[in-house]
Amino acid sequence: MAIAPEAIHAIAISVSGVVNCHDIASRGVLGRQVFIEMHLIVNAPDVETAHGITEEVERRLEERFQPVRILIHVEPPAYKSEKISFESR
Ligand SMILES: [Zn+2]
Numbered sequence: 001m002a003i004a005p006e007a008i009h010a011i012a013i014s015v016s017g018v019v020n021c022h023d024i025a026s027r028g029v030l031g032r033q034v035f036i037e038m039h040l041i042v043n044a045p046d047v048e049t050a051h052g053i054t055e056e057v058e059r060r061l062e063e064r065f066q067p068v069r070i071l072i073h074v075e076p077p078a079y080k081s082e083k084i085s086f087e088s089r
Helices: 005-013 047-065 077-081
Strands: 018-029 033-042 068-075
Touching (some): 005 033, 005 047, 047 068
Parallel strands (some): 033 068
Antiparallel strands (some): 018 033
16 A cells, blocks of 8 residues: 555545545555555536546645556445445455
């Protein structure tokens, strides 16, 4: 783990439209190259809006942890009932 999942979670959840963030994982070396993966539940009526939300999450994570590559798996609000966790796997 390169970054504490709690730190990634706090940034992601601060973006408007993000309902939940879980299954956060990171690897690499902070300050050199970091890879971040996460599942994001977004409150968005269409794909364009959902994409805009993930772009903002990426922007804020890049600002904080660059150089970084980010993979975001978007899920609809209906997934809210899924067992939620932001622990790193
Ligand atoms: Zn998920």
